[in-house]
Amino acid sequence: MARIGIIGGEGRMGRAIALALADGGHDLAGAVDRGGDVAALADASEALVDFSAPGALQHNLHAAIGAGIPILVGTTGLAEEHHRAIDRAAQAVAVLQTGNTSPGVTLLSALVRDAARRLGPDWDIEIVEMHHRGKVDAPSGTALLLGAAAAEGRGVALDDVAQRARDGETGARGHGTIGFASLRGGTVAGEHSVIFAGDEERLTLSHHAENRSIFARGAVRAAEWLIARAPGRYTMEDVLGLDRRA
Template sequence: MARIGIIGSEGRMGQAIAAVLATGEHSCSGGVGRGENPGDLADASDALVDFSSPPALKDNLHAAIGAGVPILVGTTGLDDSHHAALDSAAQAVPVLQTGNTSLGVTLLSALVHEAAARLGAEWDIEVLEMHHRMKVDAPSGTARLLGEAAADARGIVLSEHTESGRDGHTGERARGAIGFAALRGGTVAGEHSVIFAGQQERLTLSHTAEDRSIFARGAVQGAAWLIGKPPGRYAMKDVLGLE
């Protein structure tokens, strides 16, 4: 039984993870909320899960390094400086950072990569996502994860080939671009579709989250999987043994 510590325990994901741990094979070693020091929690845990906020990331990584425990980071809205901090921390402890902890989305990402690799640039790629009205970032971390999978398969840099927020007279679609559209409303846990639009045909790969607990279960599985691994950067695809 692994002891999992929750950073961001007062949030929706933190509460969902605590509920999964309360009934599963692993236990909750405690939680910290906004502005609280994660150091003591790290010392009492076999692994940490972080669903807090980007400004808190570096302190959370330092806590994991100080305690010598792995950390799964599910916080979205990260920038280049955060990824640099993740790379640095991964030299000392196992670090798994992901925009989505769902096992279904992890497999979807692999399928998107496969489709993008096999279909030529004449197939346009659009990523469509919808979330609840309270979500504050767009596109979602999951949408970016799927876009990155497509970009990686085509050997391009996503940030240099992104089209989003179309409005007004935008001109024709750029060849090879990856488009993003974000919808917000209600209590939608998460819906994502990747559309490959070719000549007279379309391929759509999609995933629907019916409840936040799927992300919590994936986060717990991922954190437990990290225990005993050597330092390094990991992804959810590693948890499933995907290439």
């Protein structure tokens, strides 16, 4: 069984992953939070899972590189500079970065990409997500993951077509744009719907998370999978063996 270390162990996901490790018979190598010794944790682990904060990412990547072990980055709210740091780290160790570790969401992403490719730009795409009242970033990492899948299906960059906010007199919807709407309230673990709106018909692809444990189990599965991988940047689709060309 794998020895996995958790960065962000006192957070919601950190606690859920610790339970998933125990349920799966894996060893918890340890857990750290802000100010903890990540390098020591990395030395005691076969893989790291990081659900901390964007500001800690660079330090956490360096710890994984120093120990020569893979790292799963589940932290959301990442900027372009963080992705560049992940790309550099992936030259030395295996890195899996994702906005969602659920197998169901991973499959949904593949379906969204395929639908966007087949339906074409005449179908408007809107992504609606809802999370608990304590979530601090919007749109969610999962919503952005789904938006990126839709954009990839159309052969465009998400940053060029994303419309993240509407307020006031916005004018007509831009052709080919991908819209986002974020809802917050209660204790919702995560709900995501991708709406394809065509002329006189509408297709909705959705995922509803009933409990945070689904993300924790997916993270453990992915971290274990990473242990045998060569340096590189991986996705949850790699873990599930999905063909991105399909």
